[in-house]
Amino acid sequence: MNRVAERSLSLLYGREQLDPFSQSRNVIGFCGICDSELESLAYYCTDQEWLISARCKRGHLALLRYDREWNWKEDLPLEFVKEEIRVSDLDGEMLNSVFTPAEIRDMIACQQGRPYTRQNIYRARAKYERFEKLFGIKIEI
Structure with a gap:
């Protein structure tokens, strides 16, 4: 799939991972x-072909294949995959607006498999929904 x-x-196509060309x-x-309209999400280029990820208004996904001309x-099946969001990759100002420094430190430590204080993780988890409402980013540890 x-x-x-x-x-x-980014597209996982066979064994290749392709970043969007556009x-x-x-x-x-x-x-x-x-039969509803398909709208492109992203275009991808390989040595042999063009690929377009697309979604219709009802949420169905498709991967359209074209030759170089x-x-x-053909159209191929396509599915979304959730990306793991690393707390350490998020903007510090965003994190600091919701979480305490100790909570941020321990969320990062938890994701990296290092020792952390459980109570800070519990407090941070209680704030996940607020963070998602403010920034549209869902955090999971």
Whole structure:
């Protein structure tokens, strides 16, 4: 199964991981499941072909394959994969607006498999929903 990451839109295609060539949004056809319009999510380029990840208005996903001259080859199944968000990759100002320094320290330590204080993790987990509401980013440890 081909998979596209929800946030970065990187594509796992066979054994290759492809970063988007472009993330422009265009109507590119009709859904093979429900016949609603397909909108592109991202375009990918390989040595032999072009690939387009797309989603219809009803949420169905498809991966469209084209040759290098943009002749359509086939539509393939596609699914979203959740990306693991590392607390250490998030902006410090965002984290500091919701979590205490001790909670941030211990969330990072927990994700890295280092010793941490459980009580700080409990306190931080109680604030996850607030962080998601403010920034649209879901944290999981």
